[in-house]
Amino acid sequence: MFTGIDEVDWASLRHAYGSAEDVPALLRCLASADRAEREVALDELYGSVHHQGNVYDSTLACVPFLFSLVAREEVPDRGGLVELLASIGTVGADGGSTLAGAAVHARAEVFASLAGDPDPGVRRAVPGALVRFLDQPARVLALLWQRVTVERDDRVLLALTEALGLLVRQHPADAAPAIGLLTEHSGPPYGPGLRLAALGQLALSAPERLPDDLVPTAVRLLRDRSAHRPDVPVHPETDTLVGRIRRLRPSDEEGSHLLRTLHNALGDRVGDRIALLTGQLTSPDPIDRCNAAWMSAGLFRGWRGDHAGPVALIGAQLGAEEDQLRDAAVSVLAELFELAAPAADALDALLTARPGLQVHRWERGTPTLGGVLKALARSGDPRAVPALADVLAGAVVPDDLGHAVVHLGPAAAPLAPALRRRLGRVAPDDPDAADRALPLLAALAALGDTEAAPEVLRLLRGTREPVVGQALRTLGSLGTAVRPVAPLVRDLLDSQHAIAAADALWSLEGDGTVVLPVLLRELAGARSGHRAAADALARLGPAARSALPGLHRMTGSDRVRERVSAACALWRIGGDPVPVLPVFRAAWTTSPHTRGPIARCLADMGPAGAPLWDLLKTEVASVRRHMARRGGFGSHDIPEDEGLLRVCREVLVRR
Known part of the structure; x- marks a missing residue:
């Protein structure tokens, strides 16, 4: 397994934390008879040679030894090693290191030899690797088809089903037989888990093959599966990344994955997704409802729609006896802001019954506002006020x-x-x-x-x-109610806080003769202050006409936010839409984060903004939130998007 490992100059190779001289010992530990030792070694390899999905020269050097390990039946837990190799190869193929990707592709024949491995963990990991790395789609299809006919392990059958769907997407010219097999597996007499998996892959790869009653069918299959849920594998507790992730996973990770795949595949079919989520949240099984609560967050964050029904159902979980279910519901509701209003009664009831939830005390770190109270307050419900008063009067104030x-x-x-x-x-x-x-x-x-x-x-x-x-x-x-403090604010006009001081002074006194020279100076000064200066000048309105030349120049900036701030100021100061509208249209299309300020400016422009009303109409009609993006989200994406929609609708109603 390790022939030649000592001939590699590991000390000259690098990983995320420097020299790779520790890697040979980690590779050897992967073959240990001690499960905890193997898991720690795998964890450390992920953290070093494949840190955050990256690849290094040491990663490439590991590939032959990892393949040697997965080819030996006596080595336990080889499924995890196949997954590591697949991850290394996928990152390499997508732009990390083409050498690493090529190294995995070059040895893909090993995956073919493992398709019928005695270890079900290996058989679960291999199908996806076959599709990704064995560049013979007809042969891969034949291997998958053959394994489907003889496989008896339900979890392996699910992996085979997902691999068939992946093959359809990667090799559409060879897809027909795979689509036929997925269609067959989506109906009786196959079990509910396999049918759900097949429906998810059809939704991703061949939506025209989905049944007309997809949502009722999926809900029925979920409940059938839950009534006969397979046992969850028991793993020893280890203080590793793998162990921590395992503890954070849903208690029915497989069921969560099946429904999440279907949700993701349905994409913009928001009505169907809301109906599916409603079915999940009304399941008699608390594990299904917990999974549904967690996956609802993705729908709420990324898509617009009438979410009142699912939100109310999530609120209903606050009365559940299961701590995990209740905590999931609280966590989701706390991120919804005003969209949490349909659950406000349930939040208030829980807070009244358990005032100890007002503050959350962490094992490490300072206390924070409890999720229940945070959700109620963020929804705008005044019933949060007495509870906040209690917290403010207490010994611990987050x-x-x-x-x-x-x-x-x-x-x-x-x-x-x-x-x-x-x-x-x-x-x-x-x-x-x-x-x-x-x-x-x-x-x-x-x-x-x-x-x-x-x-x-x-x-x-x-x-x-x-x-x-x-x-x-x-x-x-x-404002002017605290005007006596103006002299103290004026003292800061020559400090690093000049723009904020000038802006405040305008609100306090409304004297442009003092404020305007400061803002003009900052507009012409260090670039870091240009946007703030433009925003402050906009609030001066016509009193800042002498700033128009500088703002015109700023609309040619290579930074989109600077261009938008300058254009807003041009309108509010000069009232001429001609130089403003082209800037807005270009920024709206290329930089969604600018749509909020643009929409607010268009609201002020009235009929002068009519040439851009088509953008507002399109925005209101879109089911995707304007800041929805793959692989990340902001904590305030939902309220910002709801605010954008509100302004767009107000403009269109007034037109």
Whole structure:
């Protein structure tokens, strides 16, 4: 297995943490008789030679030895090694290291020899590797077909089904027999798990073959499968990445995967996905409902639609006895903001029954606002106010409480005195001043609490960015009611906080003769301040006409956000749509994150913005959220998208 391993100059090779001289020992441990030792070694290989999916020269050097290991039946847990090889080869083929991809492709014949391996873990891992790396689609199809006819392990059959779907997508010219086999497996007399897997692959690869009653069929199959759910394999506890991931996985990972595949395949068919989710959330099986709660987050984050029904059903899980189910529901609802409103009654009921949930105390780190209270407050429900008052009066006040207050509007006004007192306890020289002060300043600004001015000024004198910037924005939001503080703000016009100070001073006094020269200076100065200066000039409106030449130049910036800020300012200052509309159209199409400010500016433009109303119509008609993207999301994507839709609709209604 390890012939030649000592002839490799591992010390000269590199992985994520430097020299690869530790790799030979890890490779040898993969053949250990001790399961924990094998798992630790695999974990460390993923973390070093394949760190975050990357490949290195040491990764390439590992490939022959990994293949030698998977070819030996006496080596346990070889399925995990096949998965590692497949991951290395896929990353290499997609642009990590073409050498690593080529190395796996060159040895793909080994995968063919393992198709009938005695170890079911190997047989589960091999089908996908065959499709990806054995460049003989007809032969691969024959191998898969042959294995389907003799395989008796349900988990291996599911892997074979997924491999057939992958083959259809990668080799459409050879797809007909595979599609026929998937269609056959999607109906009786096959078991519910295999039928669900086949339906998911058909939805991905040949949606025209799906039955008309897809959703009712899928829900029925899910419930049939849950009534006879296969036993979950028991693994020893190990303090490794693999072990931690295993503990975080759903208790029915296979069922979760089957339904998630179907959801992803349905894509923009939001009505069908909502119906499917409704079926999952009304299942008599709590594990199915828990899986549904977790996968609902992806639908809510990426797609628009009438989500009130599923959200209410997720709220209904808050009364469940199973901690895992209840925690999943809370976690999802806390990220929905106003969309969580249909679950507000359930959130309030749980919070009333269990006030200890107001604050979450972590094993490590500072306490945070409890998910139940956070979800209720973010939904804008005023019933969160008494609970927040209790927290503010308690011994432990989470730093993030102010962020929740922002979403409650005027209903949170009774919290202002306690928020002011809390702000008064923030020492300007506290190294954690920003974490403690920023949420409180934002909350007091949202409440328009003019009595907070003395505490805000105290921080303004003694702290650094970003506290000073937020303190100035808070004073600016309070407006002329706190005008007596203007001299102190004016003292900052020649500091690094000049733009924020000028912006606040305009709100306090409305005197362009003082503010405008500062903003013009910053607009012509360091580029880091151009956007903020343009945004501040926009608020001056016609009083900033002398800034028009500089803003015109800024619309030619190579940074899209600078162009959009400049265009917004041009309109609000000069009122001429001609130089503005082309900038908006180009940015809207290429940079979705600019659509919010553009839509708000179009709302101000009225009929002058009519040439761009087609963009708003298309946006409102789209089922995809404008910030939906593969492989990531922002914590505020949902409220930002809902805000964009609201502005677009308002413009179109007023036209």
